[in-house]
Amino acid sequence: MRVLLVEDEPYLAESVRDGLRSEAISADIALDGAAALELLAVNDYDIAVLDRDIPGPSGDDIARSIVASGCATRILMLTAADRIGDKVSGFELGADDYLTKPFAMRELVVRLRAIARRPEAAAPPVLEFAGVRMDPFRRKVERDESEVSLTRKQFAVLQVLMEAEGGIVSAEQLLEKAWDENIDAFTSVVRVTISALRKRLGEPEIIETVPGVGYRVAPA
Numbered sequence: 001m002r003v004l005l006v007e008d009e010p011y012l013a014e015s016v017r018d019g020l021r022s023e024a025i026s027a028d029i030a031l032d033g034a035a036a037l038e039l040l041a042v043n044d045y046d047i048a049v050l051d052r053d054i055p056g057p058s059g060d061d062i063a064r065s066i067v068a069s070g071c072a073t074r075i076l077m078l079t080a081a082d083r084i085g086d087k088v089s090g091f092e093l094g095a096d097d098y099l100t101k102p103f104a105m106r107e108l109v110v111r112l113r114a115i116a117r118r119p120e121a122a123a124p125p126v127l128e129f130a131g132v133r134m135d136p137f138r139r140k141v142e143r144d145e146s147e148v149s150l151t152r153k154q155f156a157v158l159q160v161l162m163e164a165e166g167g168i169v170s171a172e173q174l175l176e177k178a179w180d181e182n183i184d185a186f187t188s189v190v191r192v193t194i195s196a197l198r199k200r201l202g203e204p205e206i207i208e209t210v211p212g213v214g215y216r217v218a219p220a
Contacts, residue, residue: 001116001156002177003027004045006036006062007078008054016049019105024152024159025112026180033057037065044176045073052090060093067094069131074115078103113137122123127162130149130206131220134162139157141175143201154197157190161207161217169212 002019005027007013017027026052028043030036040048040062048066053060059077066073066126076094079086082100088122090098096115099108127134133142136159141148156178161169171190175183183189194215198205208218 001025001046001114002044002111002118002180004030004036004039004043004048005072006030006033006048006054006059008032008051016108017106020109020112021094022152023109025109026156031055033059033062036062039070040066040071040073041193043181044049044184045077046177047077047112049076049078049094049112052077052081052086055099055213062090063095074118076111076115078108107151108168110137121133127159129162129165132158132162132201133207133219134159148200148202150200151198152192154192154200156215157193158197158201159215161215164216168210169218170215173214 003025004011005016005020007016007029008031010031013029013031017029022025028039030039033054036048037057044160048062049061050059050062057065059079063075063077064087066075075094076097076099077090077095079101080101080103087098096118097111099111105157131144141150141158157174160174160177174190180188194207198207201207204220206217208216210216
């Protein structure tokens, strides 16, 4: 999952980003509305986490822009505006969820994962394919009923592949979904991560390389 975090307090933004990364959720930060619009124009985000009171175009303006664009980016408003009227207006703008400050990091993570289960075609809470069972909420992976220990990045990459249900996922798509904007597009990190993931999942290998195209999970 890749998230855009729109928050004008740098310390809070960095703290939340670090917390999301520890849960295998990639996050980019925008400290004002103009930066948020620029990032939304060039990146494919699963969810935008919006503070309503930010410099430049407001969080409300960002929400309107997302809705008007017709893109699949979901919206979670994370703000100190906690009156019923504020929440109602937030949902009317197109928010999928609303969380008020102060908040617990664990609750934010759970809400993000719940929103991510509700795209146009809702993803199941537990992913199962090619003998692998993945529970994103519990960060748990099993193969043939044996638990597999994965790093956060390996988990994120496997989740993208599992959600494709055997479809081919390019290295660029993996970079887009499992890493943040600071990753070098020409790096070998995808190949290295895939190699390590194969070893963790064991034999026979289920992650196939499709030369010149990408990767897919297929029955062994």
